[in-house]
Amino acid sequence: MIRRTFIYLAIGCLGASPCLAADPPSISPNSSSTVSQSDPDHVLTQAQDVVDYRIGPEDVLDISVWNNVAISRTVPVRPDGKISLPLVNDVQAGGLTPNQLRSVLLKKLAEYVPSPEVSVIVREVHSFKVSVIGEVKKTGRHELKGRATVLDILAMAEGFGEFAGRGRIVVLRPEGKTMRQIPFNYNKVVSNNGAMENFFLQPGDIIVVP
Structure with missing residues (x-):
């Protein structure tokens, strides 16, 4: 514990x-700025690291x-x-x-x-703003009063568009002058097979649904 x-x-x-x-x-200072979608163990590590506000x-x-x-x-x-x-x-x-x-x-x-x-x-909390764009029914920016996961914000977006790439969602996270990319495979998360975790967002995150 x-x-x-x-x-x-x-x-x-x-x-x-x-x-x-x-x-x-x-977040570890040695973390890569881009997480490979082909490396689920690395994705899980990053998901554990980004919990804190x-x-x-x-x-x-x-x-x-x-x-x-x-x-x-x-x-x-x-x-x-x-x-x-x-x-x-x-x-x-x-x-x-x-x-x-x-x-x-x-x-x-x-x-x-x-x-x-x-x-x-x-x-x-007044600085916690996240956005969702792409193939969802309701794009936009959300000001939050507490922690929220990727699934929480996708629920606020009221569902996917007809041609949404649910397995290719990316969370863009500002880190200085760059944007770190964190893959999020909706299909694996909701299937609960342990391949990927639903993680908490940070202020400034942008969820991109292709």
Whole structure:
């Protein structure tokens, strides 16, 4: 079982949902920018890696420093992806998982606070937007208030077009100035034969149905 940490991910909205533990592994720096559809084991590895939510502009974070109310506060993520906190000033939060941001804050605060304990909670999500295009009945962009899988968004698209290539769906994921391609074979996912998994999307993902 994955080790429990002090950090949690709360996907907030009106009638807030329960917090979800935010401790899945992040994407390995050695991951290829393009995943081969002929390598299902690699696809499964990537699907496991992309579970954690990445903070984006306009999100609202609860930063708590144990036994230090002067630093603990609720902060918005600015359009440049940064947050402002006492002592450490501006810190890049956009693009990081809550766990990664926690690690950054621990390192910075250690210069001023002995043995700091930090938690990061995403209180409000405003940057989680994904799109679906191609051979579906309803293309468009969706602003989400919580995590969603590829199948969730395909359901919002209200079904496939008559000539949709269900076995050749691709999820485009922004990574810096490039777009990583993650294959998604709808037929294998719904057949439940273990060949491929339905994975969680990240902000900015584009589902392409050929």
